[in-house]
Amino acid sequence: MEVTGTQFILNKAIVIDIPNIQREEWLFANETAMSSYKIYYNQDNLAKDAILLEANLAEVLNCRKEFSNSDHIMILKYQVRCLMNMVPFSLTQALASEINQSNFLQPMELFEGQSMLAYRIDDENYLGHALPKVPTTERKTNSLFEDFIKDLNAVNRAELFAEDYYMPSQLEVSRDFTCSNPLLRCFLVANPLQASLERILKYMFARPFSKNQSMIFMELMPKMLQLKEQSNEFAKYFIDSPSAELNMD
Secondary structure (H helix, E strand, O other), X not given: OOOOEEEEEOOOOOEEEEEOOOHHHOOEEOOOEEEXXXXXXXXXXXOEEEEEEXXXXXXXXXXXXXXXXXXXXXHHHHHHHHHHHOEOOOHHHHHOOOOOHHHOOOOEHHHOOOOHHHHOOOOHHHHHHHHHHHHHOOOOOOOHHHHHHHHHXXXXXXXXXHHOOOOOOOOOOOOOOOOOOHHHHOOOOOXXXXXXXXXXXXXXXXXXXOHHHHHHHHHHHHHXXXXXXXXXXXXXXXXXXXXXXXXXX
């Protein structure tokens, strides 16, 4: 059975059919998945009435037998989370000399779902200067879903999404549309960017615990264990012996 769309039901008398996004309409596409969004406005006051977030697995990935249905669902969840936490494009933002520091970790539509952090991982000195400013900078730009909730005046709905881990904090390191993240990107070069890696880890370990962050740490562990020079500061968090003693002091 093919799902061709969904319905926005305002009441028994008003049902709006919302068709699936067509191939040529995807805003973001890679070898993993495609994703996009549409915003529906009220014609009387231009308030946001509905938002459609859609993700679809790439055909090549969908056909590979080594990926289970659980893997498929996880990838699609990552796509939707990236969309929800993404800072939408604006001309003012595009013309600005710098991205607002409070959005430094969030995916940006301007960068096709990458964060400013991902673009600066090769500059450890800049990271050391920028990361501490993120929690203290006044927020001037909301994410795509925050803007939608603001127009709906329905903060309680945002809280429900947060409980389901669909709404990562704007202060968290997050994944992009390729299901990667800035920490993993530090290992894409011949000599891993260990100094930048440690700058980011220091920021993350100073933040409150979240499921999103713990899953990123688990993905990072094999890479950390392969480092030729173990990080003195963070090696104790990445150990490969289940019986080893962990000294947190």
